[in-house]
Amino acid sequence: MLRPNAVVELVWQDETGSTASTMLNVTSSSTVEDIDAAATALASIVLPLTGAVLIKQRIKFKNETVPRADPADSTPIVRSGVFYFSVDPPSPDGLITVPSIKESVISDVEPFSGVGIDRDNSDIIAFVDAVLAAGVTNVFGDAFTALVAAYRQSRV
Amino acid sequence: MALVNLPTAQLKIDYRDASGSPGSTVFHIPYGTLASVAITAADALSAALNALSDAAIDGYSLTYAKTEDTPATPTAGSRVEEKGNFVYRTANGRTTRFTIPAIVDSVLNPSGSIDKANALITALTAVITDVDLVFASADGSDITALLEAYQSFRGSTKRQLPSDR
Numbered sequence: 150m151l152r153p154n155a156v157v158e159l160v161w162q163d164e165t166g167s168t169a170s171t172m173l174n175v176t177s178s179s180t181v182e183d184i185d186a187a188a189t190a191l192a193s194i195v196l197p198l199t200g201a202v203l204i205k206q207r208i209k210f211k212n213e214t215v216p217r218a219d220p221a222d223s224t225p226i227v228r229s230g231v232f233y234f235s236v237d238p239p240s241p242d243g244l245i246t247v248p249s250i251k252e253s254v255i256s257d258v259e260p261f262s263g264v265g266i267d268r269d270n271s272d273i274i275a276f277v278d279a280v281l282a283a284g285v286t287n288v289f290g291d292a293f294t295a296l297v298a299a300y301r302q303s304r305v
Numbered sequence: 306m307a308l309v310n311l312p313t314a315q316l317k318i319d320y321r322d323a324s325g326s327p328g329s330t331v332f333h334i335p336y337g338t339l340a341s342v343a344i345t346a347a348d349a350l351s352a353a354l355n356a357l358s359d360a361a362i363d364g365y366s367l368t369y370a371k372t373e374d375t376p377a378t379p380t381a382g383s384r385v386e387e388k389g390n391f392v393y394r395t396a397n398g399r400t401t402r403f404t405i406p407a408i409v410d411s412v413l414n415p416s417g418s419i420d421k422a423n424a425l426i427t428a429l430t431a432v433i434t435d436v437d438l439v440f441a442s443a444d445g446s447d448i449t450a451l452l453e454a455y456q457s458f459r460g461s462t463k464r465q466l467p468s469d470r
Contacts, residue, residue, distance in 0.1 A: 151344060153445035161406045162379060167465045169385035169406035175439040181340050181369050187438040189308075194432050198425055200383025201407035206308055206371045210340055212347065213364040217321075224359035226320065226328035248320050248328030249360035272356040279353040283346035286333045290312035 151177055155210045157188045161201035168204070171195060177210055184208050224249040227304045230266055234280070234293035242297065243287035245280065250301055266299035273299070308371040310336045315368045316347050320360035330354060336369065343367050383407040386461050389419055392453040393433060400452060401442035408456060419454035426454065 154174035162168050173191065175184050185208065192203055230250030234243050254273055256265040266273060277296045286292050313333035320328040332350065334343055347365050355362055389408030393401050412423045419426060430451045433440050440448055 154441060154443050155340075157440075161385060162376065163383040163385045163407050164379040164381055165384065165465060165467075167385045167462075169388075169404075171403055171405055173403050173433075174401065174441050174443050174445075176441045176445055179439040184439055185369075185371075187440065190432055190438065191440075194425075194429050195405055198389065198409055198412060198429065199405050199407045200380030200409055201385055202373075202377040202379050203308075204373045204376050208369040210344065210367040211364065212344070212366070214362055217363060218361040220321065220323040220359055220361045222359035223323040225324065226322040226326045226360055229328075230357065243333070245330060245332065247330055247354060247357050249322050249358045251357055251359055254357060272353075276353040276357055279346075279349050280332075283332070283350055284334055284338065285350075286313055286335060288311075288313060288333055290333070290335050292335075 150213055150215045152211045152213065153177055155179070155184065155208060157184060157191070158205075158207040158209065159188065159192055159195065159203055160205035160207070161199060162204045163201045169201070175208075181208055220249070222249075222251075224251070229302055229304060230254070231300055231302055232266075232277075232280075232296060233298040234285075234287075235295050235297045236287055236291040236293055240289055240291040241287060243285075243293060245285075255301055261300070264300050266301065268296065268299060306373070306375045306377065309374045310369070310371045312336060314338060314343065315370070316343065316350070316365060317368070318347075318351060318354060318365045319363045320358060321363055322360045328360060340367065340369075379407070380409075384461075384465075386459045386465065388457050388459060390453070390455050390457055391419075391429070391433075391451065393430075393448045394450045394452050395442040395446040396449055397442075397444070397446040399442060399444070399446065401446075401448060413456055417456045419456065421451055421454055426451070 385406035
């Protein structure tokens with residue numbers, strides 16, 4: 150459920166390099182463009198009220214699962230599925246990590262048995278389709294074009 | 306000197322495993338994506354991830370960030386531990402508050418309260434309560450009037466202590 154409020158955060162830095170924020174709620178039905186305009190107006194008013202300087206602005210929407218669900222199994226959070234997507238060259242490719250990856254999507258076919266993720270699994274196909282349909286990109290804004298590899302790893 | 310957006314907005318899906326340990330999946334989407342479109346995509350991605358993970362999905366956050374490309378120089382002696390606290394009334398009879406770090410001395414009364422009649426403070430209240438702008442309380446209620454304003458101090462962290470002490 151989307152929270153009724155989004156949050157505008159203005160991050161300030163003082164003479165020592167320490168940072169702190171001014172955080173205000175805004176209605177989450179507003180557009181990013183409108184919130185950005187309001188944040189700009191606010192920042193211009195706050196600026197003469199502080200000896201610190203503005204270094205960053207964030208607009209954050211939050212969604213909460215209500216009621217909270219129980220985990221489906223005891224798979225630890227560190228047992229992750231890593232999905233390696235390509236983008237059009239020459240940009241670096243991108244990774245998506247899924248914590249507590251289900252055992253049911255792990256390949257049992259050699260040579261990747263127990264490590265590789267079964268790319269023919271229907272849930273994996275649905276996930277990849279959702280990623281590509283959503284227009285997910287790498288950090289540089291280059292859209293993912295295809296799943297290249299997927300495997301399990303454990304972070305310690 | 307300007308706030309410049311990153312190439313992408315960040316969608317972070319939050320999980321919790323059976324031991325209570327938290328985890329996350331981070332996606333990037335083009336910064337120009339409308340929030341309503343991104344939220345629809347986030348719902349679809351959450352549903353797809355729910356089928357892949359044994360952890361419970363507790364929710365997600367969608368963040369659009371901008372960074373100042375050439376920050377100005379802070380005022381000498383400014384400290385973010387010194388806060389201006391602003392408490393506002395809301396249309397549903399509750400209150401909402403925010404702080405301004407390194408509040409300037411020129412708006413303070415000798416008692417440590419903030420001079421509500423100061424032109425800078427009345428301008429701030431005008432922006433916060435402007436119905437054409439989008440500011441609200443956490444429950445979405447409109448902000449109507451300034452109730453309290455005062456100076457306070459937060460304890461310095463070890464990293465904030467002077468390096469030449």
